[in-house]
């Protein structure tokens with residue numbers, strides 16, 4: 001157990017709390033704001049307000065959407081690359097076939 005003096009970052013109310021050693025979060029007795037405790041020595045790292053939580057969730061959602069969009073674009077890009085590779089392969093085969101036909105035609109015309 002340790003004694004923690006806390007100054008709420010939201011309402012700045014001072015309070016003395018007795019908490020377990022591994023406790024890192026304390027709620028302000030006055031406004032209910034969640035305060036993160038450091039190693040127990042009168043230290044507030046963050047004050048997470050409800051609006052902040054909503055904002056964090058919102059930005060996480062936006063990030064997820066962006067990631068999904070990126071993944072979709074990447075998939076599309078890979079598909080396009082495969083298609084163009086297929087086209088090049090087909091072109092090479094077509095040119096080879098034409099060359100063979102032309103060569104056979106030439107040989108046949110020479111023999112005749």
Ligand SMILES: [Zn+2]
Nearest residue numbers: 008011028031
């Ligand atoms: Zn407070």
